[in-house]
Amino acid sequence: MFIRPFDYERAEHLADACDLLRAHGEAAKVIAGGQSLMALVNLGLAQPEVVIDISRAAGYRDCVAADGYLTVGALTTHARLASDPVAARCQPLLGAAAGQIGNARVRSRGTLGGSLAHSDPAAELPLVMVALGASYELTDGRQTRVARAEEFHLGFLTTQLADDELITAVSVPVLGPGWGWGFEEFSRRDGDFALAAAAVLVRIADGIIVESRVAVGAVGDRPVRLADVEISLSGAAPADAAARVGPLRGIRPVGDAGASADYRAHLCRVLVTRAIAQASARSLEAA
Amino acid sequence: MTATITTTLTVNGRQICKAAPAHLSLLRWLRDVAGVTDPKYGCGEGICGSCTVLLDGEPVSSCLVLAAQADGAAITTASGLLEPDGSLGRLQRAFHVTHAAQCGYCTPGMLMAAAAALAGSQRLSRQEIRARLHGNLCRCTGYGPIVDAIELAQDEAADDRGK
Ligand SMILES: Cc1cc2nc3c(=O)[nH]c(=O)nc-3n(C[C@H](O)[C@H](O)[C@H](O)COP(=O)(O)OP(=O)(O)OC[C@H]3O[C@@H](n4cnc5c(N)ncnc54)[C@H](O)[C@@H]3O)c2cc1C
Numbered sequence: 132m133f134i135r136p137f138d139y140e141r142a143e144h145l146a147d148a149c150d151l152l153r154a155h156g157e158a159a160k161v162i163a164g165g166q167s168l169m170a171l172v173n174l175g176l177a178q179p180e181v182v183i184d185i186s187r188a189a190g191y192r193d194c195v196a197a198d199g200y201l202t203v204g205a206l207t208t209h210a211r212l213a214s215d216p217v218a219a220r221c222q223p224l225l226g227a228a229a230g231q232i233g234n235a236r237v238r239s240r241g242t243l244g245g246s247l248a249h250s251d252p253a254a255e256l257p258l259v260m261v262a263l264g265a266s267y268e269l270t271d272g273r274q275t276r277v278a279r280a281e282e283f284h285l286g287f288l289t290t291q292l293a294d295d296e297l298i299t300a301v302s303v304p305v306l307g308p309g310w311g312w313g314f315e316e317f318s319r320r321d322g323d324f325a326l327a328a329a330a331v332l333v334r335i336a337d338g339i340i341v342e343s344r345v346a347v348g349a350v351g352d353r354p355v356r357l358a359d360v361e362i363s364l365s366g367a368a369p370a371d372a373a374a375r376v377g378p379l380r381g382i383r384p385v386g387d388a389g390a391s392a393d394y395r396a397h398l399c400r401v402l403v404t405r406a407i408a409q410a411s412a413r414s415l416e417a418a
Numbered sequence: 419m420t421a422t423i424t425t426t427l428t429v430n431g432r433q434i435c436k437a438a439p440a441h442l443s444l445l446r447w448l449r450d451v452a453g454v455t456d457p458k459y460g461c462g463e464g465i466c467g468s469c470t471v472l473l474d475g476e477p478v479s480s481c482l483v484l485a486a487q488a489d490g491a492a493i494t495t496a497s498g499l500l501e502p503d504g505s506l507g508r509l510q511r512a513f514h515v516t517h518a519a520q521c522g523y524c525t526p527g528m529l530m531a532a533a534a535a536l537a538g539s540q541r542l543s544r545q546e547i548r549a550r551l552h553g554n555l556c557r558c559t560g561y562g563p564i565v566d567a568i569e570l571a572q573d574e575a576a577d578d579r580g581k
Contacts (some may be wrong), residue, residue: 138421139440139486162484166464169443169482173462182441186487210476234553235534237464240483322552326447 134172138377140183145297148185148209149272152295155181161297162186163206166233166241167249191244191299194218199305201225205244205298209256210235210241221305224263224312224330228255231314234322244298247283250290250353253324255316257284258348261356263303264328271295286352310334310342311414313406317398319389325349326390327398331406333364335414339371340364345407350384350399357381360403369411373404425489429454430498440486443476445469447485448495456495456526460555467554470527471495477534496526499533509533509571518567520558524578528554532568544569 140146140159152159158285162168163354165186171177186377191204194217201221203212213230232238232246232255246313247267260267260280267278271293283291306312316328327349334342343364348354363375384395426435429452438451448454448471457480460466464479472494499541506514509532519525528551535542535550537575542550547568548561556564 134441136421136439137441139423139484140420141486162487163486165482165487166479169484170463173443173481182484184487187489233464234467235531235550236467236470236477236479236482236553239473239478320552321549368464 133175135175135178137179138181141182142188143184145185145188145191145270145299146272147269148183148188148297149181149295151181155183157294159183160353163242163245164208164240167235167245167251185297186242193222196221196305201305202300202302203243204300205242205247207243209238209241209243209246211232213238222263222303223306224259224314224332225256225303226348227314227329228259231255231316231325236323243301247298247301248290248292250284250286250288251324252287252352252354253326253328253349255314255325255328255348258328258346258354259314259330260301260303261348261354262332262344262346264344265301265303267298268300268302268361269296270299271297272391275299281356284353297315301311306332307334309336309418311410311412311417313409313411313413315402315406315409317402327384327395327402329399329402329406331403331410332413333368333369333407333410335411335418339369340367340369340411343407343410345403347379347382347399349384350395354382357403364407369408369415372407372411376400376407379403423486425485427452427485427488427490428492430475430494438485440484442482442485443481444471444473444488444493445480446484448480448493451485454495454497456497458523458526459529460523460527465553465555466524466527467531468524468527470530470554472534473496475534475537477531494530494533496529499529508574509536509567512567512571512574513564516563516566516570518559518563524554524556524558528556528564532564532571535568536572539578542568542572547572 160179191206194215209229265280313331316325332344345360386392423440424437457469460468469480
């Protein structure tokens, strides 16, 4: 544990953290839950000269539903998201995904904003945000803008965030009437990052799937929506859905020490069909 | 901007206020600054669980939290599980009885994961106890005796409540 010493700044407000980021430039890193950053620091992979702590900033920890959208503050921990009653009622996919992250200690500290900003391709939260068509509220302390989840995640640990920008909140549409959701992931051991993961939403009317959203994670450099699968599901009876899912053309899995590319592609297809079945069952229950 | 920061933590009921380099993790602050050496450095990545402590009652990897981030918090480590008279607490006794420690390196973290698991009111099955230990690695025992210990402590606590 040979850590290069760094200075510490505590931001009382997120806007202060943006000012500090501008003041210190490239040498500075924001810390929220620390569940990604501290591991990188301990391993010597990140060597910030200044660490700006936003974990104690006021606010940004609520799950609020209004006008058909659920808005979750960026400092909301994974544990809170997994157990929040408003989130569970309005968009249960979020809590289901958050509850699968790492272990209990990671969920105690890790935050929504941190997970999205870190943008690990295997992370659960970016995946469900892409599936849900989430929008991220960003601020540089002076101006705010909105980024769409599908455009925000650019690749491995890479996002649209400018150097002085922070995520303040995330909005997702409330689960509409008749919609069902499914979430499936596979990892070697519980708590490991997923080898592949799938998030699915479907709406069934008169016994057929009329709308769907299908996204997968951990099989490329970012989570992706599978438009071809969504099109093929349209008009299918839930029982025929699995047969309609052909080879997944939207993914380019890479092989690594965890799994070969072929195995990941196979796994991904299996998880997508299971998540469709889950979502269909929930949609039928909801009807 | 500060390279040295004063942090106040209530560690196992005792308030400790110390100035230290700002880049210290909670783990290093506890061990090297406050002299509380129960939590152990294992992996530095939050995977092994040997540095687990309770921060305001929640289990955390103390290697992945800056001490400065925890300023003002209550920290519980394995010695915080002792009875007021200094004898072994219920969980510690149970670990002793079932031989749940071999080399002992994971034990302080295991105890805190166990304490967090048993903090809720609902009774945990063996399977649920195992699930609560995901993220705490033991390379000696094969986990069986550790699950036995937690079950034993849970049963004893239930007996006490029944009395
Ligand atoms: C053992 C272990 C297992 C894990 N397993 C999983 C897993 O299975 N799935 C998973 O998804 N994740 C997993 N994680 C990562 C975890 O989810 C992290 O909590 C998350 O990636 C980062 O959130 P954080 O709040 O801890 O961010 P930090 O570590 O504090 O920061 C991460 C990055 O995000 C930036 N950042 C933080 N907050 C903001 C913000 N509001 N706006 C802009 N930038 C910000 C920081 O500057 C930094 O670059 C695991 C971590 C560990 C230690």
